[in-house]
Amino acid sequence: MPRTGSSVPYQEAARELLRTSVLDAMRELLTERDWSKITLGDVAGRAGVSRQTLYNEFGSRNGLAQAYALRLADDLVAHVDAAVTGNVGDVRAAFRDGIANFFLDAASDPLVQSLVAGEAKLDLLRLITLDAGPLLERATERLSGAFQRSWVAPTAAEADVIAHALVRIALSYIPTPPTAERDAPAELSALLSPYVEAILAARVQR
Missing domain, CATH: 1.10.10.60 (Homeodomain-like)
Incomplete structure (x- = not known):
């Protein structure tokens, strides 16, 4: 059949x-x-x-590490998507929760722990710096789509701006994790939220 x-x-x-x-x-x-x-x-x-x-x-061995890193990028998208879904109407909580959960997962990931501990591992560091193009492209595209399908409902161009900025910032924290003295998720939420809040406000005024 x-x-x-x-x-x-x-x-x-x-x-x-x-x-x-x-x-x-x-x-x-x-x-x-x-x-x-x-x-x-x-x-x-x-x-x-x-x-x-x-x-x-x-x-190659580097290709294997890159595939693993791409899975970490997918985790970022999943955390932010879940946080947006779970905080309808609250942009700041959505960003804060999504980023916080990603940081927690990344901190416990054994590849990230291997990167930040012991001697410098330039091959791993390049994956999220000089050679981060594939991670940025994949995570930005997926996160942009998640934002467009959510209650935020930005245009494709607006969603790309949000997603690209968030992915770049989140990746930059992997080799230098946030310290206990700073509430990095709340700080990043305060930084990123006004852009989305402006999108929502403009929609109401139309």
């Missing part, structure tokens, strides 16, 4: 499962040892796949 609906093609689903399994295996290894002491062979063995499979999918 012919298939109906929007089912995911088998090859695409299989690839996504592979990537998830590999990145989960990498996370497990990072809880046991520093990134500098993890090889592609280690990750392949933990994930139960061949090293050639890893090369075919990620290209």
